[in-house]
Amino acid sequence: MISVKNVLMLLAVAFTAYLAARGLWWTTGEVRQPLIVVAALALYLVTTWLCVFWEPTSGYVLAAGSDDEGPRETSADVRTQTAIDGIRGPRSLPPAAQVLALACAAIVPTAIALAVDPGDRTEPFATWYLGGIGALMTIVMVRRRPWTAWSGIVLLTIASMAWMGPLGALSLGLVGSVVWVACAQLLVLSMDRAARDTSRLTRLQRAASAWQTSQVVRQRERRVQVQKALAVAGPVLTRTVAHGGHLTDADRLEARLAEGRLRDEMRGPRLLDDDVRAELERARRRGANVTVLDEGGLDGVDDETLSVIRAQLAETLRSASSDRLYIRTSPDERIAVTVVGRSMSVGGPSDEDNVDLWREIPHPGR
Known part of the structure; x- marks a missing residue:
């Protein structure tokens, strides 16, 4: 040549x-x-x-x-x-x-x-x-x-x-x-x-x-989040405007549920599937205060493993009766998700005796 x-x-x-x-x-x-x-x-x-x-x-x-x-x-x-x-x-x-x-x-x-x-x-x-x-x-x-x-x-x-x-x-x-x-x-x-x-x-x-590509991805993610927010909160906001801000108890409950769903979608999307969303809504409807937070503990986990973790999380929530539920991903290599439930004790608030649920969901196969 x-x-x-x-x-x-x-x-x-x-x-x-x-x-x-x-x-x-x-x-x-x-x-x-x-x-x-x-x-x-x-x-x-x-x-x-x-x-x-x-x-x-x-x-x-x-x-x-x-x-x-x-x-x-x-x-x-x-x-x-x-x-x-x-x-x-x-x-x-x-x-x-x-x-x-x-x-x-x-x-x-x-x-x-x-x-x-x-x-x-x-x-x-x-x-x-x-x-x-x-x-x-x-x-x-x-x-x-x-x-x-x-x-x-x-x-x-x-x-x-x-x-x-x-x-x-x-x-x-x-x-x-x-x-x-x-x-x-x-x-x-x-x-x-x-x-x-x-x-x-x-x-x-x-x-x-690379920067331009990341910005495009972030804009797409923001559009998706906005669409989800409109889908969840749109009906509640429409009713609020239609009634001039005067909401019934049922409307206030729906607004609180919509707020919880939005926070879940933003803070812990990898923890959610249809079953987990249904159990979170059930817990909120009975009056529980639920916090969902994904701090990166599930990064790199494949979809099949996520399905197993979500199924165990849904099962845990199904049997939970706590007044406050904290669901967080774990940085530990063996533990995927930690679920903590706390309830008001009979004698009043307590720092030690009101934990009535503690569940660690392990990574499958580890």
Whole structure:
């Protein structure tokens, strides 16, 4: 499959091969040690192409924009998160390839200078390494090893100036190699900054979408609650307005029952089904004060388990005769719902003796 990455890799191979081929074109000068020249070219090509194609299978992955030179252990989760955040780019060069690149930068210039005649050290076939090592260090820079790349440029500078003089090295290509590496570093930093900005904008967009979705859900829940309130309290309010606020005892009872149903629907909807609602209304009709409260103890409970809990709750309420009933979900892992009933003692109010119902409904299967 043709991609930008594959095209760039092929261009890097072709360009470095062209620079190396110049070292074999020595028709205008004398080469005293051709085997050394060929060996230096082979070392250069092998090292360069390793730096282009070597992709580590695990570890040694640097986050975009990081200047850290050390290996970093990675996992599938890290790679997945990197892909989600949109931060992509060349993976960092393994340490073995770094060592080869530095060795090439130190060995090749000296080997070429010793293999050719001293008078031909400024000829094109003897100065190809200025551009070749510069291209190699540019590849190393793109592979996120800036300290290695600049160290290689320093080695190239020292070797080339030692064999052909400062002016000769600067005029024959050393400046271009430095510029290549500097431009590569600026390009990598710019791409990483753009990737981070894109990732940040993506996260903000996701957060905004999640917030908007939660608001839509809350609006829908509010509409449902309003519809329930109108369905429950609408008839009572209609009669109240029609009678000018003068209610009979039966109307007051219906208003109190409507208020209780609304509070139940808002405070403990997961505790309710038709049987539980019927028993709560029966308890209120006989004059009991009922409080239903779900504090999150049933979050994550499936519908089948809820049905069992509700059935036990309805059975408990069916046999209850307390004046006040408190129904609450429990934070305990074993207890689902606690039902407490209290009644006025014969001698008057009491803090200890008026609890006449205590029922803990356990989580089924726990």
